[in-house]
Amino acid sequence: MGTDLIEVLINAVKIIALFLIMVQLVPVLVWVERRGSAFIQHRYGPNRIGPLGLLQLLADAVKFLNKEEFIPKNANKMLFYLAPVIALVPASLALLAIPFGTPIQIESLTAFGQEWGPYSIPLQGAVIPLGIVYILGVSSLGAYSLLIAGWGSANKYSLMGGLRASAQMISYELAMGIAIIGVILIYGTFDLTEITLQQQGHLSFEFMDQSYSLSFLPNWGVFYQPIGFFLFLVSVFAETNRTPFDLPEAEGELVAGYHTEYGGFKMNLFYIGEYGHMLVASALLSIFYFGGYNIPYVSHDQLVDFLGNYASGPTALSALTSLIYFIVSFTKILLFLWIFIWVRWTIPRFRYDQLMDIGWKTMLPWALGNAIVTAVVIFVARA
Amino acid sequence: MENIVFYFLEALILLSALGVVLVTSPIYSALFLVLTMIGVAGIFVSLDAFFLAGVQLVVYAGAVTVMFVMVVMLFNLDKEKKAFSKGTGSNFLKAASVGLIWSILSTSLLYVLSDLGK
Amino acid sequence: MLEQLLPVLFMAIFVSLFGAGLLFVASLVGPKPKTLSKAKSSAYESGTYGESAGSTKIPIKYYLTAILFIIFDIEAIFLYPWANVYTDFIDDGMGLFILLEMAVFMATLLFGLFYVWKAGALDWE
Numbered sequence: 001m002g003t004d005l006i007e008v009l010i011n012a013v014k015i016i017a018l019f020l021i022m023v024q025l026v027p028v029l030v031w032v033e034r035r036g037s038a039f040i041q042h043r044y045g046p047n048r049i050g051p052l053g054l055l056q057l058l059a060d061a062v063k064f065l066n067k068e069e070f071i072p073k074n075a076n077k078m079l080f081y082l083a084p085v086i087a088l089v090p091a092s093l094a095l096l097a098i099p100f101g102t103p104i105q106i107e108s109l110t111a112f113g114q115e116w117g118p119y120s121i122p123l124q125g126a127v128i129p130l131g132i133v134y135i136l137g138v139s140s141l142g143a144y145s146l147l148i149a150g151w152g153s154a155n156k157y158s159l160m161g162g163l164r165a166s167a168q169m170i171s172y173e174l175a176m177g178i179a180i181i182g183v184i185l186i187y188g189t190f191d192l193t194e195i196t197l198q199q200q201g202h203l204s205f206e207f208m209d210q211s212y213s214l215s216f217l218p219n220w221g222v223f224y225q226p227i228g229f230f231l232f233l234v235s236v237f238a239e240t241n242r243t244p245f246d247l248p249e250a251e252g253e254l255v256a257g258y259h260t261e262y263g264g265f266k267m268n269l270f271y272i273g274e275y276g277h278m279l280v281a282s283a284l285l286s287i288f289y290f291g292g293y294n295i296p297y298v299s300h301d302q303l304v305d306f307l308g309n310y311a312s313g314p315t316a317l318s319a320l321t322s323l324i325y326f327i328v329s330f331t332k333i334l335l336f337l338w339i340f341i342w343v344r345w346t347i348p349r350f351r352y353d354q355l356m357d358i359g360w361k362t363m364l365p366w367a368l369g370n371a372i373v374t375a376v377v378i379f380v381a382r383a
Numbered sequence: 384m385e386n387i388v389f390y391f392l393e394a395l396i397l398l399s400a401l402g403v404v405l406v407t408s409p410i411y412s413a414l415f416l417v418l419t420m421i422g423v424a425g426i427f428v429s430l431d432a433f434f435l436a437g438v439q440l441v442v443y444a445g446a447v448t449v450m451f452v453m454v455v456m457l458f459n460l461d462k463e464k465k466a467f468s469k470g471t472g473s474n475f476l477k478a479a480s481v482g483l484i485w486s487i488l489s490t491s492l493l494y495v496l497s498d499l500g501k
Numbered sequence: 502m503l504e505q506l507l508p509v510l511f512m513a514i515f516v517s518l519f520g521a522g523l524l525f526v527a528s529l530v531g532p533k534p535k536t537l538s539k540a541k542s543s544a545y546e547s548g549t550y551g552e553s554a555g556s557t558k559i560p561i562k563y564y565l566t567a568i569l570f571i572i573f574d575i576e577a578i579f580l581y582p583w584a585n586v587y588t589d590f591i592d593d594g595m596g597l598f599i600l601l602e603m604a605v606f607m608a609t610l611l612f613g614l615f616y617v618w619k620a621g622a623l624d625w626e
Contacts, residue, residue: 015512019519069528073542079410085520092516096508126508133437133581137424140445144417144452151410151456155544159559163453167563170449170570177441177577184584260545265527269520353625356566360623364573364614371580372607375587379600382591388506428506438578446574450567457559 006109006116018125019092026268026275027057033341040345067264072154075261079152084262084269087145091276093138096125098283099193101293101325102300105318123322124193131192132184135284136177139239143169145273146258153261161257165241168355172238172245175231175363182228182374183221183288195221196292201299207381218296222289227370229289231363236281238359240274243344245355282336286329293329389429396422413451420444565622576610 031046031054038045046053071080101123109116128134143166150162187195199220204213222229238245259270286292295303304321311317350358395418402415420443427436534541583603590599617623 011508012511015508016515019512019516065527065530067527067531068534069531070534072544073537074544081524085517085524088516088520089513093509093512096512125512126505128505130433130437133434133441137437137440137445140441140449141417141421143445143449144414147449147452147456148414153544155546157545159456163456163559163563166449166453167566170446170574171566173445174570174573174577177574178580181577181580181584184581185587188585188588190581190585255545264531265523269523356623356625360569361618365611368607368611368614371584372604375584375600375603378588379591379596382588382596388510391510425506425510434582441578442571442575446567446571450564450571453563453567457561457564 004116006111007119007121010119010121014121015096015125018095022092022095022276022279023272025279026272027060029275029278029337029341030060030271031057032338033344036338036341037345040342064264064268070263072261074154076152076154079148080261081266083145083149083152084266084273086148087270087273088276090139090142090145091273091280094135094280095276095283097128097131097134097192098280098287099124099196099292100329101322102318104322105314107313107315122193123326127193130190132180132190135280136173136180139277139280140170140173142239142273142277145270149262149270150258153258155261157255158258158260161260164352165258168238168241168245168359171356171359172235172363175359175367176235176239178364178367178371179228179231179235180288181367181371182225185371185374185378186221186224192287192292196287196294199291200294202297205381218291218294220289220291220296225289225370225374227366228374229285231367231370232288233285234358235363236285237340237343238355240277240281240340242274242278242340244347244349246344246349278337278340279333282333282340283329285336286332290332292332293325295324295328388425392422392425392429395419396426409455410452413448413455416451417444417448420448562625569617569622572613573610576606576613579606 034056035045035053037043046056049055049059071077099122103120103122106119106121108118146162146165146169148162150158150160150165153159183195184190187198189195189198199218201219202213202215203217203219203223204211205224206212217223237243259267262270303324304317307317307320307324311320399415399418399422403412403419406412406415420439424436424439424444427433427439580603583599587599590596
């Protein structure tokens with residue numbers, strides 16, 4: 001985490017800030033979701049409290065706090081409280097590995113009456129070399145909170161919801177894991193920063209000893225892996241239990257699925273977990289297929305040259321560059337988050353047998369085929 | 384600092400592994416197993432085996448133990464619990480398995496110690 | 502190195518404390534139920550008297566899905582290191598070797614999937 005006190009402090013603050021971004025995104029996204037659904041369905045949505053209904057977030061928080069503390073009689077009290085807490089963990093741990101921009105180079109700073117030597121602070125919770133494997137591993141723990149919530153509530157709807165959710169999560173994890181293999185094949189690394197760096201510039205590749213260059217397209221993964229992108233997008237929707245795959249909370253059959261018995265802040269923590277998963281998924285989509293923090297049509301050198309006019313000193317310059325990259329990557333992430341919301345209010349939910357059929361009989365063979373075709377094409381192009 | 388993390392992981396593994404065998408409720412037992420697996424993944428990281436740590440998480444903590452937890456939740460295990468915590472037959476089995484594990488452990492420990500002595 | 506583990510541990514502990522603290526504060530602030538009638542404290546069951554979750558029959562399909570997932574997940578995880586070194590092997594002139602090696606593995610995987618499919622293990626009526 002660092003070599004001396006200041007670096008450890010900076011890293012700790014960074015990690016906490018990352019988590020708070022994730023938590024603070026939830027009310028904003030809930031507002032966007034409600035306003036967005038109203039927009040799609042030609043309604044008004046929440047527009048009474050504050051401008052554009054923005055203070056609705058605050059009102060919701062107060063309402064959550066004022067909920068009665070209640071657990072059902074037969075529920076397992078310990079598991080009932082444990083489930084919402086560990087619902088937060090996988091998403092926030094996965095968020096650590098996401099790079100949001102170039103590192104900030106700090107030449108020196110004075111604190112506690114002492115000079116502290118040069119630092120390179122990456123815009124990433126933790127520099128994890130095997131980012132893809134780490135994220136897969138951590139997010140595969142996501143099934144537990146749903147199972148525990150379903151079982152701990154001692155309600156058959158909850159139990160069914162939890163089982164459905166976890167079966168669906170593991171089924172689509174397979175398709176997702178194999179869809180990523182195409183990306184790893186192309187970039188030859190597990191490192192998310194490295195994958196981002198390889199997507200700089202405009203589209204150019206070598207095929208059978210001839211180079212092709214398309215200057216009107218950025219060098220994004222989606223142009224190499226269009227099928228992989230689609231497969232990943234669909235499986236991510238299922239992983240996060242979002243419509244059209246929100247079978248675990250199908251109101252018509254299961255009341256509210258695994259959180260039937262939950263209310264107030266306990267329910268809210270499940271929401272934070274779900275939106276955290278969406279955030280991680282959007283970040284992965286942008287890194288794998290849309291260039292991560294790279295700005296299309298603007299190279300790193302051009303950006304640094306341009307910002308050099310405004311920044312004084314190397315520290316300010318690198319901080320400004322990182323800020324721009326952070327804004328760019330976050331814009332991409334927000335676009336994907338909007339797609340999540342957009343799809344939710346556009347496509348109806350599948351039946352459970354259809355969901356499993358899509359996962360095992362369509363997505364899995366296509367993902368395997370995608371991996372094989374990618375491997376063969378790379379072999380032909382390189383050898 | 385590294386030592387602290389190592390001891391933390393060791394304590395996590397040992398305590399949760401003890402939890403797996405000592406807790407009577409099968410669901411808690413399975414959940415303790417998850418913690419054990421996560422701790423082992425941490426130990427793999429400390430040995431610079433990052434990929435193995437990831438595999439440990441994906442396969443053992445994320446797939447095998449999910450199945451255990453699912454199975455425990457699917458079936459009503461009250462009858463089995465009673466059958467395995469009462470009666471001379473199961474007591475004999477328990478004592479025999481503990482003795483077997485203990486003898487394996489002590490033999491290997493003796494082997495290692497005598498090897499160190501040379 | 503354990504150095505890389507520290508932020509992860511820090512985050513895990515911080516998040517757990519955050520969640521637990523939030524639940525604790527919410528339980529302090531929120532009103533306590535004065536009386537709990539039998540109907541209120543029982544599990545939600547659309548208005549009728551509830552039966553306990555332990556007595557519900559659960560389709561065996563979930564268990565089957567979990568088992569199949571383990572098999573294919575382990576096979577998929579073997580593809581990861583292969584994909585990571587694939588281009589390096591091609592550049593070293595061993596491309597055909599690594600491609601065919603994995604083709605055999607993939608064929609086994611696909612055959613397994615085909616078998617499971619035909620055996621009807623993937624059907625959810």
